Amino acid sequence: MRAKVVVFPVRGRNWCFSTTVQPLPSDSATSVTPSSLKELFSKISFSNPKPFVSNAELLIDFVANKMNKGWMGLEKAPRGTFKNKIHGLGLRLLARVKPSEMFFKSIPKDVTAVEVTYPASLNPRLVRRRLQHIALRGTVIHRRYFYGSVSLLPLTTAFTVLPLPNIPFFRVLFRTYSHWRALQGSEQLLQLVSDGSQNSNSVEGDDIKSTFSEHDLKRLLSSAWVLQPSKELEELIQRGIDGDGLSKTAISDICNTFDLNPNDVLKYRNTM
Template identity: 60%
Template sequence: MPTQSFSSISSLTRFGLKLLARVKPSEIFLKSISKEVTSVQVTYPPSLDPRLVRRRLRHIAMSGTILHKKYLVGSVTLLPLTSAFMVLPLPNIPFFWVLFRTYSHWRALQGSEKLLKLISNESTPDKPDATDDADESKNNKKPEQKSQSPTCILLPSEELYQLIREASEEGLDEATIVEICKSFDLNKNDVLKYRNLV
């Protein structure tokens, strides 16, 4: 009897890990952007145009907002249906999975909106209000401009460019990806998962 329960727990664990492996790396990335984040720093090869990098980030943020809003509504809709399984004397895996996905999509949506806000904020000085302009013109003084720190910092990296250039023509092999992950402190599994999805 104990061996049967142990094998059912281990098969349940394997099933759970398979489900978690299906979560997209872009969702993991967006979930990592919390409300406390005040700036984002992007390292890219200098062969790329910085405007293209910024545009790609904006695309990730906008598509993440649309996608996770849609999935959040779908997950919330499924919660009452899966809660009906609570009457069964078994673990309600569908309910807990949908509950986890609801929270996950909510976090990814928050991260998408935060990333979009960080990318949209330019590192230009704040513009004074029209009322401030009128008051300042009366006093014949120039309006003071507050300097704002950049919220999106793009850093071209020659080291990254060299690592990519040394890779084969067919694309980045696993050894190169591992080297890049070591150099830039990235999660190898997430990067490999993203490469396999693309």
């Protein structure tokens, strides 16, 4: 699986890091997340080299699947109901999540290659260093917050004695899962950019087919990561620069062109 990462400055020293995942033709089908406790227990294995890690990931994926289904149920609740109010509260809490955390969570654990698109005027070594820095920083921060969230889970279970839904528990449970996924994504990104730092490739996206032979192109696209400067991204940035970074119109154009989430990009712009 290949992750396409788009990197560009949005305001001063603030850079945007956003990704879309593209499956490669050779990727095998991923295992289906168990939908019931019976199916979960049937897939738990103690014969793997690392049974605790594999079983923990299976359990986390199972809980995350249940949480996603529950969230979809809250989203469909009629306006004005208690479930609808909980959904609105959840949206406000999600709006406070840092964009870097959303970026790391969007990187799946089975990604094997990274294609980095960045403005043509930037130095590729600078882009590589910024990616390595944010990935390393993410592993430290989200490991710390993950352990902190896990330590709060036993405390929030005490609220189950109340007749109301245990919102603090589910809040901490969601943050635990969120930091776990962000930790996995940051570690995977750091491993890819570190392994490919000596053998990374920089190509011009518009001339890639005319510059490389078919054999070289296959080798290039199968490498750990590819640096791809974009003249189109550079032109969009140059047209949208104002006195306070990129304008909202320019950010909207970039998001439409490269299929990015405008809300996440705006968070990068507004982060101090």
